[in-house]
Amino acid sequence: MNRIVLTLAISFLFSAAYSQETKADILQDLEKTRSAVETAASTATLKASSRLFKDKDDxxxxxVVIPEGSLVDLLPGGDDTFLHVMFEGNEGFIYSTHATINKAPVAAFQESRQPSPVSASETQSARPVSGKVTSRYEYLEQQYGPSAARKISQRKIWKGMNPEMVRDSWGSPRKINRIINDNAVSEEWTYSKTTLYFQNSTLRDWGPAKD
Structure with missing residues (x-):
């Protein structure tokens, strides 16, 4: 009789210990899942290159210009037009239409805790893509060549620039005045202290800002 009682007691202790271990494993899996969900929901991937503005109202x-395909961290303070993000230590705002917010993954518990084997194709796809643009200078060099990229990265302007080059150097103007005369299109881009003069999408001259 005593032997039966002892056997039952030992079985109960083993069962309780196993149950606690199982609960601990489940809680650990839940914590990992929650962490993965929070991480995915707090990032976005750029579907087009986008300028990062320090002030969304300016x-x-x-x-910096963030290259297409880059991953940014989402921060509080965005709205329908702009996302508040962090990219390579730079905090600012990008147009929400230029990025796709990463959806949280749907987690499912697997019966087996052993990692599944990784196929050769999955291993190959996990490797970094060579030639991917990773910095503002590389983006500018790819767009305009080394000489122009160096000047634009230093926020310089010169005669002969096209509008996109000027935007990448100085950003968007606060006002654009366009005049169409026969086959010629003239534009005046007004910044805080300077007005730039374009003729048929080519920068021709500049001077003090107009009121």
Missing amino acids: LTSVI
């Missing part, structure tokens, strides 16, 4: 406050 479109001339360009900090």
